Amino acid sequence: MLAAILGFVCVFLLLFAGVPVGFGMALVGIVGFAILTSLNGALNMMGQILFDSVVNYELSVLPLFVIMGNFVAQSRMAQELYDAGYAYLGHRKGGLAMATVIACGGFAAVCGSSVATAATISKVAMPQMRARGYADSLAAGSIAAGGTLGIMIPPSVILVIYGIMTETSISKLFIAGIVPGLLGVLGYMTAIVYVTRRRPADGPSGDRSSWRQRLRATRSVGGITSLFILVIGGIYIGAFTPTEAAGIGAAGAFALSLIRRTLSARYLLAVLIDSGRTTAMIFAVLLGALMFANFLDVTGVPTALAAWVGEVDLPAILVIVVIVSILFILGCILESLSMMLLTVPMFYPIVSGLGYDLIWFGIVVVLSIEISLITPPIGLNIFVLRATLQDVRTGTIFRGVLPFISADIVRLAIIVLIPWLSLVLPRLML
Amino acid sequence: MSTLAHKSNVMFEYLERGLGICIAILLFGIMALTFADVIGRYVFNAPLKATYEVIKLAMGVIVFAGLPLVTRKSGHITVSLIEAILGPVPRRILNIFASLVTAFVLGVFTWRLWVLTERFWDYGDATMFLRVAHYPFAFFMCLTAGIATVFSLANALKLVTSGLANG
Numbered sequence: 059m060l061a062a063i064l065g066f067v068c069v070f071l072l073l074f075a076g077v078p079v080g081f082g083m084a085l086v087g088i089v090g091f092a093i094l095t096s097l098n099g100a101l102n103m104m105g106q107i108l109f110d111s112v113v114n115y116e117l118s119v120l121p122l123f124v125i126m127g128n129f130v131a132q133s134r135m136a137q138e139l140y141d142a143g144y145a146y147l148g149h150r151k152g153g154l155a156m157a158t159v160i161a162c163g164g165f166a167a168v169c170g171s172s173v174a175t176a177a178t179i180s181k182v183a184m185p186q187m188r189a190r191g192y193a194d195s196l197a198a199g200s201i202a203a204g205g206t207l208g209i210m211i212p213p214s215v216i217l218v219i220y221g222i223m224t225e226t227s228i229s230k231l232f233i234a235g236i237v238p239g240l241l242g243v244l245g246y247m248t249a250i251v252y253v254t255r256r257r258p259a260d261g262p263s264g265d266r267s268s269w270r271q272r273l274r275a276t277r278s279v280g281g282i283t284s285l286f287i288l289v290i291g292g293i294y295i296g297a298f299t300p301t302e303a304a305g306i307g308a309a310g311a312f313a314l315s316l317i318r319r320t321l322s323a324r325y326l327l328a329v330l331i332d333s334g335r336t337t338a339m340i341f342a343v344l345l346g347a348l349m350f351a352n353f354l355d356v357t358g359v360p361t362a363l364a365a366w367v368g369e370v371d372l373p374a375i376l377v378i379v380v381i382v383s384i385l386f387i388l389g390c391i392l393e394s395l396s397m398m399l400l401t402v403p404m405f406y407p408i409v410s411g412l413g414y415d416l417i418w419f420g421i422v423v424v425l426s427i428e429i430s431l432i433t434p435p436i437g438l439n440i441f442v443l444r445a446t447l448q449d450v451r452t453g454t455i456f457r458g459v460l461p462f463i464s465a466d467i468v469r470l471a472i473i474v475l476i477p478w479l480s481l482v483l484p485r486l487m488l
Numbered sequence: 489m490s491t492l493a494h495k496s497n498v499m500f501e502y503l504e505r506g507l508g509i510c511i512a513i514l515l516f517g518i519m520a521l522t523f524a525d526v527i528g529r530y531v532f533n534a535p536l537k538a539t540y541e542v543i544k545l546a547m548g549v550i551v552f553a554g555l556p557l558v559t560r561k562s563g564h565i566t567v568s569l570i571e572a573i574l575g576p577v578p579r580r581i582l583n584i585f586a587s588l589v590t591a592f593v594l595g596v597f598t599w600r601l602w603v604l605t606e607r608f609w610d611y612g613d614a615t616m617f618l619r620v621a622h623y624p625f626a627f628f629m630c631l632t633a634g635i636a637t638v639f640s641l642a643n644a645l646k647l648v649t650s651g652l653a654n655g
Contacts, residue, residue, distance in 0.1 A: 076571055076586040078564030081593040088596070105600040109626060113548035115540050118518055121550060125519060298526060305522025312519070327512050334511035335563065338554025343565050393567050436569055 062359040065090045069350065069400065079396040080346035087349030094356045107348050112341060115301065119228070121337040122304030123213045126289075127169035128329045129311035130282070131178045133320045138278045139164040140182045145267040145275035152254035152261035154190055155200040158183040159246045162204030164279065166211035166239065167286040168311065170218070171336075172431055176205025176439045180446050193260035194450045196253055199458025202439040203246055203466070206428035211239035212290050213304065216427060219344065220398065220420045223351070224406045228300040229293045230484040231420050236290075237479050238421050241472065242428070245465035253461050281317075285310050294487060340395070347399035354403055364407035374412045378474060381405050382426060389430025394438060397430060398423055414477070421480040425473055429466045432459045496642070503635060504560060507553040514546045514553075541615040545625055552629040559590065559636040562643055580651050587644035594637040601630035 065086050072082035084104075092100035111117070130136075142164075143157030150156065161183060165175050180201045187197040209216040212232035221228035254261040267275070289307040292298040298306060315321040321329075354360055367377055388397045402423060409419045431439045434456045443455055473479060525539040558564055566586070571579055607613075608623035615622070 072589065073567040074570045076566055076568070076582045077589045078566050078586065080564065081590050084593050084597075085589065101596075101600055101603075104596070105604045108597060108601060108629070109548070109604055109622075112551045112629070113544050113622075113625065115544045115547070118522070118543050118547050121515055121547075122519060122522065125515060297530075302522060302526045305519055306526055308519045309523035326516075327509075330512035330515045331508040331557075334508070334515055334550055334554045335557050338551055338558045339563060339565055341551045342555065342558065391567070391569055393565055395565065396567070435572075436567070 059357070059359055059362070061090060061094060062354055062357040065350070065353060065357070066400075073392070073396070078342065079393060080342035080344070083343075083346035083350040083396075083400070087346065087351070087353040090353040091349070091356060094353070103352055104349060107345060107352070111345065111348055117222070117341075119218055119301045119304045120215060120340060121333055122301070122308045123170040123215060123218070124336050125330070125333045126213070126304065126307040126311045127171055127174050128333050129308065129315050129321075130165070130168045130285075131174055132325060132329060133311070133315040133318055135279075135282050135314070135318075136161060136165055136178045136182045138275070139282065140179070140186070142275040142279045144186075144264065145272040148264035149266035151258060151263050152196070152250040153263050154183070154187045154192060155196055155250045155254075155261055156247055158187070158197075158200045159204040159243055159250070162201070162207050163211060163239065163243045164282060166207040166209075167290070168213075168282055168307070169208055170213040170215040172206045172208035172428070173438060173442050175208035176201055176442045177446060179205060180443055184447060190264055191259075191262055193257070193458075194447075195454050195458030196250070196260045197458070198443050198447065198450055198455040199460075199462055200246065200250060202432050202437070202443050202455060202459050203249075203462030205439050205442070206431045206466075207239055207242050210235045210242060210421075210424055210428060212236065212293075213300075213307070214424065215340065216395065216398065216424050217420060218300070219340070219395070220402065220423060222344075223347075223399070223402050224416050224420070226416045226420060227484075229296075230417050230487065232290065232300065233294055233484045233487060234417050234421050234480045235424065236483055238425060238469070238473050241469050241479070242466070245469045246462055249461040249465040281314050285314065294483075296487065343395055343399060347396075347403075350400070351403040360404050360407045363404070364411040367408050368411050374414070375474075377408065377412060378414070378422075381409070382422065382470065382474060385423065385426035386429065389426055390433045391436065392430075393436070394427045394430050398427055415481060417484055418477040418480045422470070422474060425466070425470050429463060429470065432463060432466075500560065500639065500642070504557055507557060507632070511550055511553050511557075514550050518543050518546050518550075538618050541618050541620065545615070545620060548625050548629055552632040555594075556632055556636040556639050559594070560639040560643070562587070564590070577651075580647055584644050584647045584651075587640050587647065591637050591640035591644065594633055594640055598630055598633040598637055601626055601633055605630055 068086045069082055073079055088100050088104055091103060140157055140161040143160030147153045147156040162175055162179050165179055169175055183201055184197060212235050214235060217231040217235060218228055221231050288310060289303045293300060293303045406416060410416055431437050440455050444452055521539055528534050605623050605626040608626050613622040614620055
């Protein structure tokens with residue numbers, strides 16, 4: 059127990075000193091493993107992880123989904139998603155912010171990253187909302203919060219990594235994210251209604267679109283919709299494995315950008331290199347996390363903790379509440395991916411020992427990460443927006459996301475209390 | 489000193505570009521291959537048997553070719569909670585510390601990948617189906633991990649020298 063606690067303390071110290079997350083975890087994992095077993099054992103374990111977990115077919119799902127998202131992002135399809143949302147909701151109070159959330163949800167359906175979703179949609183939605191005199195807080199808040207849907211609505215890079223860590227089906231995890239993702243859209247809409255009721259000047263309404271315009275706007279998102287249906291539908295009916303679906307999705311997104319002529323050779327190179335860079339970043343953290351998880355395993359703490367929780371006979375829901383609270387607090391101070399990679403190896407034996415479905419727990423974890431992306435002081439999506447909107451103060455954005463965080467906390471409670479919502483669709487799969 | 493720094497900078501630049509192009513080609517390749525594989529399976533009832541192994545090996549190259557790129561730009565994922573409240577000098581000292589720890593871990597990676605290369609060479613490890621030898625891939629990973637180590641040391645050095653220059 060002491061070894062594990064010391065391990066966590068050392069990791070935290072290194073991370074807070076600014077050491078890259080993956081290397082901090084790798085260092086502590088290897089040193090800890092060496093102390094508990096032998097130096098040779100630790101070094102061999104390291105070599106094995108470095109080769110086997112990278113030279114790996116299943117993990118090609120990560121770069122392929124990253125490429126898909128990047129192709130879609132540079133194809134200007136985000137504009138059409140936003141326009142479609144606007145056509146139906148623009149005339150309402152706060153309608154442009156609602157259109158933003160819709161655009162985020164639609165973009166999330168072809169992109170597995172929250173940061174990419176927020177960054178892409180902000181370029182489209184922010185100028186429009188500003189032109190209509192929206193308050194910066196509401197405008198930025200809706201983009202930052204809407205962007206978090208990127209990792210909940212499939213595909214999702216975070217769910218892929220969770221699936222690998224816990225050996226659960228990535229296909230089922232993806233399908234499980236659909237209902238909670240839609241619930242998120244609904245929650246954010248409610249938050250916008252609440253804000254504009256209290257301060258109508260923050261979100262004035264836009265023009266009403268005619269049905270002809272609406273039809274045209276709906277038709278223009280056909281490409282992105284077919285891509286989603288092909289990729290996620292293919293996973294749902296079991297036609298593709300996640301890796302195959304990712305390959306199809308990436309190739310499909312590439313074809314779409316060719317058809318739309320948004321892709322030059324220079325852009326293509328930039329998109330691919332950028333995707334490779336992102337892949338390397340994710341793997342650097344993943345490798346460190348695997349080494350740290352191996353160290354945790356030899357301390358025996360995860361299994362002992364799971365056994366202890368089973369023995370003391372606490373009410374299961376209480377344990378879950380404690381776990382969710384820990385995720386929430388760590389989410390505020392840690393980078394999101396690292397938060398998951400550090401805690402999940404500890405928690406998932408407990409959760410499955412209590413008889414809960416690990417698919418459901420994956421959704422709970424992703425929702426906690428969504429929240430961590432917009433909570434102060436280091437919500438990543440806030441900083442993405444800060445980077446694109448130089449003239450908006452960080453404090454303004456944080457104030458703007460507060461109603462959305464409240465909506466997310468309600469959603470978290472619903473998802474925790476009613477596992478059926480996450481599990482109904484995956485259970486219908488073949 | 490400054491010409492040396494300049495020369496190494498130019499060399500790093502070329503290295504980076506070369507690795508970037510290598511990544512781009514392979515990523516596009518695995519995308520096309522996965523796509524072709526699924527089409528082959530469904531349309532022609534003839535999956536490409538080698539896909540699995542080719543993609544597997546390509547992944548090793550892609551990830552490790554990306555490692556120096558991310559390291560050079562100090563682009564690794566970090567937790568930036570404390571940095572924001574520190575003054576410039578302590579922040580610089582912490583950044584130097586972080587770069588050195590990164591270099592150390594990458595250095596150990598390099599060493600272990602070299603040991604792995606030797607083992608693959610000795611035992612003749614290869615993929616099951618195509619019988620592609622493992623050792624060149626382990627060696628490539630060792631090489632790029634080494635380059636990343638150098639990049640991280642260079643980052644630390646740059647922080648030290650520019651810190652001294654600014655007093």
